Amino acid sequence: MRFFDSHVHMVSRTTDDYQRMAAAGVAAIIEPSFWQGQPRTEVGTFKDYFNSLIGFERFRASQFGIKHYCTIGLNPKEANNEKLAEAVMELMPLYICKEGVVGIGEIGYDDQSKMEEKYLIRQAEMALEADLPIQIHTPHRDKKKGTNRTMDVLVDVGVSPDKVIIDHNNEETVKEVLDRGFWAAFTIYPHTKLGNERMVDLMLEYGAEKIVVDSAADWGISDPLAVPKTAALMKERGVTIEEIEKVTYHNPLAAYGQSGQVEESDWEDHEGIDATALFEGNTLFRGGQDIDEAMSQYLIE
Amino acid sequence: MRDTLLAALSASASADAVSWLRGQISELSENFEKHPFYYAFSGVSRRFDKAATIQSENETIVGWDEFRTARVALLLVLAEKDKDTFLESFSAVLNTADIREQIALFSALRWMRHQEDLVESAVDGLRSNIVDIYDSIALDNPFPQEHFTDEAWNQMVLKAIFISRPLHRIHGIEARRNQALAEAISDLAHERWAAGRLITPEAWRSCIGFIDERIAGDIAKMAESENPDDRAAAALVVAEEESGKLESRKTTLADELSKIEIGDLSWKSLGQEMEDKIIRKSLT
Numbered sequence: 351m352r353f354f355d356s357h358v359h360m361v362s363r364t365t366d367d368y369q370r371m372a373a374a375g376v377a378a379i380i381e382p383s384f385w386q387g388q389p390r391t392e393v394g395t396f397k398d399y400f401n402s403l404i405g406f407e408r409f410r411a412s413q414f415g416i417k418h419y420c421t422i423g424l425n426p427k428e429a430n431n432e433k434l435a436e437a438v439m440e441l442m443p444l445y446i447c448k449e450g451v452v453g454i455g456e457i458g459y460d461d462q463s464k465m466e467e468k469y470l471i472r473q474a475e476m477a478l479e480a481d482l483p484i485q486i487h488t489p490h491r492d493k494k495k496g497t498n499r500t501m502d503v504l505v506d507v508g509v510s511p512d513k514v515i516i517d518h519n520n521e522e523t524v525k526e527v528l529d530r531g532f533w534a535a536f537t538i539y540p541h542t543k544l545g546n547e548r549m550v551d552l553m554l555e556y557g558a559e560k561i562v563v564d565s566a567a568d569w570g571i572s573d574p575l576a577v578p579k580t581a582a583l584m585k586e587r588g589v590t591i592e593e594i595e596k597v598t599y600h601n602p603l604a605a606y607g608q609s610g611q612v613e614e615s616d617w618e619d620h621e622g623i624d625a626t627a628l629f630e631g632n633t634l635f636r637g638g639q640d641i642d643e644a645m646s647q648y649l650i651e
Numbered sequence: 652m653r654d655t656l657l658a659a660l661s662a663s664a665s666a667d668a669v670s671w672l673r674g675q676i677s678e679l680s681e682n683f684e685k686h687p688f689y690y691a692f693s694g695v696s697r698r699f700d701k702a703a704t705i706q707s708e709n710e711t712i713v714g715w716d717e718f719r720t721a722r723v724a725l726l727l728v729l730a731e732k733d734k735d736t737f738l739e740s741f742s743a744v745l746n747t748a749d750i751r752e753q754i755a756l757f758s759a760l761r762w763m764r765h766q767e768d769l770v771e772s773a774v775d776g777l778r779s780n781i782v783d784i785y786d787s788i789a790l791d792n793p794f795p796q797e798h799f800t801d802e803a804w805n806q807m808v809l810k811a812i813f814i815s816r817p818l819h820r821i822h823g824i825e826a827r828r829n830q831a832l833a834e835a836i837s838d839l840a841h842e843r844w845a846a847g848r849l850i851t852p853e854a855w856r857s858c859i860g861f862i863d864e865r866i867a868g869d870i871a872k873m874a875e876s877e878n879p880d881d882r883a884a885a886a887l888v889v890a891e892e893e894s895g896k897l898e899s900r901k902t903t904l905a906d907e908l909s910k911i912e913i914g915d916l917s918w919k920s921l922g923q924e925m926e927d928k929i930i931r932k933s934l935t
């Protein structure tokens with residue numbers, strides 16, 4: 351099976367991760383712009399970060415036969431630094447129409463502050479202007495209220511729910527998100543938040559329509575194989591292959607495909623791994639990795 | 652030039668894409684604003700086909716892809732603006748450019764105004780590890796010849812030799828020969844030989860006119876090489892060198908020299924042959 355992980359922060363991951371993802375069938379990924387752990391204080395670091403998303407990270411992924419896309423945005427945590435946020439707003443128009451940029455994201459609320467709202471609105475307007483999907487980060491604290499408030503704001507701006515992927519959903523938020531016509535993405539986290547058994551239960555209840563599963567693997571404890579592992583568990587628990595393919599591949603492709611910047615032929619025509627292209631003399635390959643071992647424990651608790 | 656680019660695109664791209672581009676060009680010509688320019692420049696990727704190869708009567712753009720062609724057409728609009736606007740937007744776009752965008756920007760240099768202000772960007776672009784970006788500045792581009800200092804020029808040529816690029820496509824490869832470059836090429840050759848590796852035979856072209864004892868020895872080594880490309884290069888050097896320091900090589904290279912005489916061998920023919928070999932298999 352092949353997978354499309356629509357939320358994974360590869361700048362924080364190693365080449366081992368890339369190897370295991372490729373071996374487990376991850377064909378394409380989306381890397382949302384996000385907080386880097388250490389708060390940025392200068393707009394120049396945003397520029398270099400965005401440049402790496404459209405440049406070196408894309409190349410790095412290609413070395414493992416994985417097609418890399420990204421979303422561009424100012425995350426809510428750093429939106430609270432107004433001077434910086436304004437500078438990033440000036441920078442974003444240079445990036446959002448670029449090749450392989452499949453949306454504005456991840457944006458939304460963290461503390462649900464006034465500043466966060468201001469830049470959520472500004473970026474939603476930018477997405478409208480550039481006709482791009484929006485990838486929404488929902489807050490971890492006070493999630494239900496924050497999720498509903500995000501949807502209200504987006505509808506007010508005039509964004510069509512069909513163009514918005516609301517991420518980090520749980521049992522409490524999913525119903526309203528789907529009822530209002532938004533895409534509902536679920537991030538599978540090890541140890542906390544949402545394990546993949548709960549994800550399977552959610553699927554058994556809500557089906558596969560407009561549901562997306564992703565890993566959101568980043569610099570914290572997380573699992574870049576979360577999507578293939580969850581697919582394996584779904585299969586074991588009796589979810590149909592068709593439904594599994596929907597939530598781990600076809601749905602994210604349809605949602606972000608609205609950008610016109612990603613289609614299946616981007617990787618279907620791909621002649622395997624492109625180890626010599628573009629960055630001459632900079633091959634990243636090392637020895638193989640035992641994927642069977644990595645996948646043997648596919649239950650994420 | 653803009654008409655040439657648009658005509659070539661009309662023959663290749665969809666009518667919708669070309670009419671979009673024409674619309675952007677006329678709008679930006681009348682009323683230039685930064686954000687619409689950024690959207691248009693990067694948004695070329697949403698409308699054109701990067702795999703399509705341009706055909707044209709203008710040799711410069713033959714083989715370009717549609718992205719590069721359309722973006723250069725947009726840059727020609729930017730070039731008509733006042734100096735501050737031009738430099739601000741050119742560098743904003745360059746500093747945030749992806750690979751194909753950089754290729755378009757560097758390809759457009761020759762048609763830009765205020766070229767003296769763009770030299771540093773071109774020199775910096777050559778530091779890229781990405782061969783396609785390097786090529787867009789160094790090959791088939793008159794800009795380095797016209798604007799680079801000797802130091803920058805020599806770095807560019809040495810890197811071309813280092814990464815096996817076709818030297819015959821560097822504008823001014825003959826006119827900008829200099830002593831320091833000739834010596835550096837000889838040094839590089841000795842390093843390569845010590846490591847049991849080769850150097851592209853085209854490199855010796857840059858040593859003509861600067862033959863000292865050591866380089867004369869290098870040419871002698873080439874003249875006696877088993878590799879016909881090395882002998883061809885040695886003959887081309889011997890035929891052109893006017894100092895008389897290589898006269899004694901003429902007998903060894905009689906066959907190659909007669910080929911040169913009847914027009915069967917030139918730096919261009921050797922360069923093209925090397926280019927074919929580079930594509931098939933790196934010299935190193």
Ligand SMILES: [Zn+2]
Nearest residue numbers: 382384456566
């Ligand atoms: Zn994230």
